Amino acid sequence: MYPETLKYTKDHEWIAIGDGVGKVGITDFAQKQLGDVVYVELPDVGTVVTQGQAFGTIESVKAVSELFAPVSGEVVEVNDGLKDKPEQVNTDPHGAWMVAIRLASPAQAGELLSAAAYIDLVK
Amino acid sequence: MAQVESSTLRRTPLYARHVALGARMVPFGGWEMPVEYSGITDEHMAVRTRAGLFDVSHMGQIEVAGRDALAGIQRITSNDAAKLTIGQAQYAALTSERGSFVDDLLVYRLAEDHFLLVVNASNIEKDFAWIAQGVAVAGDAVAVNTSARYALIAVQGPASREVLQPLTGADLGMKYYWFATGEVAGVRATISRTGYTGEDGYEVFVAPAYAARVWDALIDAGRSVDLRPAGLGARDTLRLEAAMRLYGNDIDDTTSVLEADLEWIVSWTKGDFIGREALAAQKAAGVPRRLVGFEMSDRAIARHGYPVVIGNTPVGVVTSGTQTPFLKKAIGMAYVPASVAPEAEIAIDIRNRRVPARLVPLPFYKRPRK
Numbered sequence: 001m002y003p004e005t006l007k008y009t010k011d012h013e014w015i016a017i018g019d020g021v022g023k024v025g026i027t028d029f030a031q032k033q034l035g036d037v038v039y040v041e042l043p044d045v046g047t048v049v050t051q052g053q054a055f056g057t058i059e060s061v062k063a064v065s066e067l068f069a070p071v072s073g074e075v076v077e078v079n080d081g082l083k084d085k086p087e088q089v090n091t092d093p094h095g096a097w098m099v100a101i102r103l104a105s106p107a108q109a110g111e112l113l114s115a116a117a118y119i120d121l122v123k
Numbered sequence: 124m125a126q127v128e129s130s131t132l133r134r135t136p137l138y139a140r141h142v143a144l145g146a147r148m149v150p151f152g153g154w155e156m157p158v159e160y161s162g163i164t165d166e167h168m169a170v171r172t173r174a175g176l177f178d179v180s181h182m183g184q185i186e187v188a189g190r191d192a193l194a195g196i197q198r199i200t201s202n203d204a205a206k207l208t209i210g211q212a213q214y215a216a217l218t219s220e221r222g223s224f225v226d227d228l229l230v231y232r233l234a235e236d237h238f239l240l241v242v243n244a245s246n247i248e249k250d251f252a253w254i255a256q257g258v259a260v261a262g263d264a265v266a267v268n269t270s271a272r273y274a275l276i277a278v279q280g281p282a283s284r285e286v287l288q289p290l291t292g293a294d295l296g297m298k299y300y301w302f303a304t305g306e307v308a309g310v311r312a313t314i315s316r317t318g319y320t321g322e323d324g325y326e327v328f329v330a331p332a333y334a335a336r337v338w339d340a341l342i343d344a345g346r347s348v349d350l351r352p353a354g355l356g357a358r359d360t361l362r363l364e365a366a367m368r369l370y371g372n373d374i375d376d377t378t379s380v381l382e383a384d385l386e387w388i389v390s391w392t393k394g395d396f397i398g399r400e401a402l403a404a405q406k407a408a409g410v411p412r413r414l415v416g417f418e419m420s421d422r423a424i425a426r427h428g429y430p431v432v433i434g435n436t437p438v439g440v441v442t443s444g445t446q447t448p449f450l451k452k453a454i455g456m457a458y459v460p461a462s463v464a465p466e467a468e469i470a471i472d473i474r475n476r477r478v479p480a481r482l483v484p485l486p487f488y489k490r491p492r493k
Contacts, residue, residue, distance in 0.1 A: 035147075035356070036164045038446035039422040039453075041476075057474065059424050061163045061445055062356055064474075086422070 001028060001119075003094055007109060008118035011052075011068040014094060015101075017109055022071055023097035026058065026089065029122040034060040037089040040082045042098055047075045049101060051108055056098065058089070071108045073101040135180035136274050136334040144352050152245035154181040157354040164448040166357035170320050171449045174280035175353035176341055179319075179326070180334065183247035183270040187258050188237045195258025195266075196238050199397055200230060201380055203390035207232040212300045212317060215388050217242070217250060218398030222379045222405060226250050227370055229317060231302060241275075243370045257397065274334035278341060279324030279361075281490075282348040287314070287325055290340050295325065308340035319358060321365020322490050364447050366416060366456065366486035372427050373414060373442040373456055381405050382458065384414045384485070412439065412458045416485040417469065419453035422446060423478050425471040431457045432470050432477065438463065441471060447487065454487050455480075 006014040012030035015022040031037065039059040049055040054066040055075070077100035082088060088096040103109065113121065132155040141148060146157035157178065159166065169175045187195055196204040202215035209232050217225040226246045231239040242250045247270055255266040278287050284295050293305030293314055302315035310333040318324040329337050342352070359369070368374045374383045381389070381402055389402060419425060425444035430437045444455030459469070463482075470477045 035159060036162050036448075039424065041423065059422075059446075061360060061424075061448075062158070064424070064426070083422075 002115040004115045006094065006115065007070065007112035008115065008121075009068065009070045009112060010121065012122075013068060013070050015070040015109075015112065016097070017103070020106060021076060021100050021102050022073075022109070023100045024067075024070055025095075025097045026067070026093060027118070027122075028093045031090050031093045034058065034065065035062050036060055037086045040086050040089065040098060042078050042082070043075050045075055045078055049073065049075060067098065069101065070112060071101055071103050071105075073104040075099050076102045133181075135178055136331040137178045137180065137276075137338055140335060140338055141178065141352075146352070146354060149355070151355055152181060152243070154244060156181060157352070159354040159356045160352045163354075163356040163360060166351050166353035167360050167448040169349070169351035170280045170322055170353060170357065170361055172281065173348045174278060174282040174286050174324075174345055174350040175320070175357065176338070176345060176350055177277040177279065177353050177358060178275075178338070179277050179358075180274040180331070181244035182275050183242040183244060183250065183268070184273050184328075185240045185242060185247075185251055185254055185266055186233075186238065186269050187240065187254065187264055187266050189258075189262075189264035190236055191262030191264045192236045192238055192258070195261035195264035196230060197393055197396060198261045199254060199257040200228070201390065201396060201398065201402075202230070202388045203393040204230055204232070204238070205393060209234055210297075210301055210303065212302060212315060213388075214300075216380045216385065217253065218380065218396065218402075219376055220398055220401060221376075222381070222398040222401035223376045224370065224374045224378060224380065224383075225253050225376060227368060227374060231315070239269075246370065272330065273328045274331045275326060275328055276334065276338055276341065277318055277320075277324060277326045278345075278350075279318045279320040279322050279353075280350075281323055282350070283322075283324040286341060286345045286348060286350055287327075290344055299323075308337050310337050312337070319367055320361040321367065321486065321488055322361070360445050360447055363443050363445050363454065363456070364449060364486070364488035368414075369443060378414075378458070379405055379410070381410050382412055382414060410461050413461050414442065414456055415459055415463075416454065416456055416483050416487060417471070417480040418483045418487075419455070419471065420479040420481075422453055423473050423476075424453050425455040425457075425473060425478070425480070430472040431459055432472055433463070433467060437472070438469075444471075450487060452487075454483075456485070
């Protein structure tokens with residue numbers, strides 16, 4: 001359910017890091033809490049985000065939540081496909097990435113949770 | 124920890140059914156209610172295209188009886204209850220002296236001198252106190268809070284008659300807003316062709332002790348049409364598509380019946396009632412603001428309390444908003460000054476982002492007539 005290849009945050013985001021760039025999404029646990037996702041509001045490419053700070057918002061029919069950056073860095077890519085198909089966050093939470101961030105400090109990745117630690121958190 | 128919180132919430136007789144069906148339970152108006160089972164979108168679509176089953180046992184029932192019961196109802200509500208035949212129901216406002224809403228409710232005429240009022244869960248105590256006092260002034264009429272005597276189950280959707288009819292000997296061909304008594308799954312019931320979804324459907328009143336039996340029978344009977352149990356989440360998106368007002372969101376004791384664009388439930392001809400004078404004065408002077416429908420230009424949801432702006436000026440406030448699964452649009456209702464023209468360019472301030480919207484006529488959705 002929670003891939004070992006991803007790192008996780010206590011705020012229920014995941015990040016897939018490779019080559020100094022991390023793709024960020026929300027976890028299966030988070031999408032279940034939200035219910036049907038209808039809108040994802042994301043920053044523009046070039047925006048600088050800070051670890052632990054909000055970088056966007058996600059809305060379900062029920063609620064609106066902020067998205068928190070797992071790491072600091074610059075947004076180098078945005079998944080525009082979510083604009084028209086936000087329900088991908090529900091159907092494929094660990095595949096539906098939202099932004100790609102070029103890590104300002106690769107050491108920050110070390111502060112994130114492993115799959116096992118995240119499972120402990122949400123169980 | 125959660126135990127302590129939930130112990131203060133009331134549970135309907137169907138609580139165990141909801142948990143067994145995997146519902147997500149939430150606090151609502153002092154009750155622990157199912158917000159969703161299979162998902163709001165899935166449940167919403169089931170009601171629009173097939174059938175959905177709702178536990179609305181949290182709703183309150185107040186009965187008014189006595190020789191002057193009709194006079195009492197006429198005094199406290201905005202609509203004309205004298206028009207009701209036995210077996211018929213109507214939507215009305217329980218009005219304050221200011222012409223605002225103490226609550227909105229359905230008035231059922233059970234007998235010549237006996238009425239059943241169905242009120243919002245969170246208002247039961249307030250309404251009962253108001254109604255008991257209000258009808259007593261009219262003469263020989265008493266109010267009894269009978270909420271604990273009823274569980275209420277709603278079957279809603281185009282296939283609802285197909286689901287319910289095999290379980291009852293009562294003829295379900297009554298007109299909308301009429302009701303019948305009979306048995307459902309062997310249980311004494313009042314069956315009303317009403318609902319809060321904008322779809323054809325029925326609401327079934329039964330004694331709480333038999334609620335689970337009726338619920339189970341309906342779940343079974345619904346298999347052939349792929350009926351879904353549906354929660355408060357879908358109930359909210361469905362009622363909003365149909366532009367049915369929600370007390371606490373769209374209407375309350377600060378909004379007048381006319382501002383809420385509900386003049387059709389105000390009888391000017393029936394004689395005096397609480398709030399009539401204020402409403403008549405407002406009608407003569409013109410309402411300062413009115414409830415309107417709008418459609419967003421993108422998918423962001425305008426939620427309760429968000430500002431409505433024209434240019435750089437805040438002019439009003441959103442009362443309800445959602446993204447509708449059936450119409451696939453972000454829609455909402457808001458109060459704006461009466462001077463705002465239907466073609467005005469408005470925007471909703473969504474977390475400091477100005478999202479354009481346009482006014483559209485209500486309701487957003489109207490069920491196809493057969």
